[in-house]
Amino acid sequence: xxxxxxxxxxxxxxxxxxxxxxxxxxxxxxxxxxxxxxxxxxxxxxxxxxxxxxxxxxxxxxxxxxxxxxxxxxxxxxxxxxxxxxxxxxxxxxxxxxxxxxxxxxxxxxxxxxxxxxxxxxxxxxxxxxxxxxxx
Amino acid sequence: xxxxxxxxxxxxxxxxxxxxxxxxxxxxxxxxxxxxxxxxxxxxxxxxxxxxxxxxxxxxxxxxxxxxxxxxxxxxxxxxxxxxxxxxxxxxxxxxxxxxxxxxxxxxxxxxxxxxxxxxxxxxxxxxxxxx
Numbered sequence: 001x002x003x004x005x006x007x008x009x010x011x012x013x014x015x016x017x018x019x020x021x022x023x024x025x026x027x028x029x030x031x032x033x034x035x036x037x038x039x040x041x042x043x044x045x046x047x048x049x050x051x052x053x054x055x056x057x058x059x060x061x062x063x064x065x066x067x068x069x070x071x072x073x074x075x076x077x078x079x080x081x082x083x084x085x086x087x088x089x090x091x092x093x094x095x096x097x098x099x100x101x102x103x104x105x106x107x108x109x110x111x112x113x114x115x116x117x118x119x120x121x122x123x124x125x126x127x128x129x130x131x132x133x134x135x136x
Numbered sequence: 137x138x139x140x141x142x143x144x145x146x147x148x149x150x151x152x153x154x155x156x157x158x159x160x161x162x163x164x165x166x167x168x169x170x171x172x173x174x175x176x177x178x179x180x181x182x183x184x185x186x187x188x189x190x191x192x193x194x195x196x197x198x199x200x201x202x203x204x205x206x207x208x209x210x211x212x213x214x215x216x217x218x219x220x221x222x223x224x225x226x227x228x229x230x231x232x233x234x235x236x237x238x239x240x241x242x243x244x245x246x247x248x249x250x251x252x253x254x255x256x257x258x259x260x261x262x263x264x265x266x267x268x
Contacts, residue, residue: 015155022158029165046248050255054174065244100174103244109200110240112247113266120184129248130176 038075040064046105047134054128059096061087062130065103069111080114087122098126177251181264194231196222200250202241215249222257237265 041064054060063083064072071078073086091097099119103112119127199207206215213221226232234254238247254262 048252105245109238
């Protein structure tokens, strides 16, 4: 006697919700992409070997220092004693703030030292000397 | 002469290619997103007014002059040999704090090179003295 299968199973993968899934992914990437970039100052970064990656772009704030001693934060120029206020405001809104110092390799240490002092006064203590990977 | 009424073929919008269109958009955003993260030497500055007294014999002074020469513990040393020297000193005394002091006119490049060498020697206690 032949046994008849009672129910016919539908073996198709449902593709109707496929665009929804992909749109979700698309929206996720669109939202997480940070498009707000500052142009900064033209600099050539120093090279180093023991470098580490900055964990999050959202908790990073950049300070550009050119070889002529110009200091730029978010495309605004500051004198070295003006950094304190800007960075303090940022530190208050984001306690996880990491400062990425994008200084030209020809910048003078006197200025960098002033920035150190200012950052200490602003309580923005996590600093990262932005540098390129050295090959030797 | 009339052509005659066309047969009604159904008014559905084709949705089968929707996934392809969405995929294309997704791939476009994936490609144009730059995930190149910032890289650099990490450093934690001491808080304002947080000065700790350190025993003199646990301090290793590292001085950088305006021409980029490095003096460590009173001896001149080539920057590229610095990590070796520091590693030896750390092996002798693991409580060693390295105090980096750069001349005002020293370049940032030399300073970063020194910090990099110290990091290569696995020196964790690095102190930055004020330039003068």
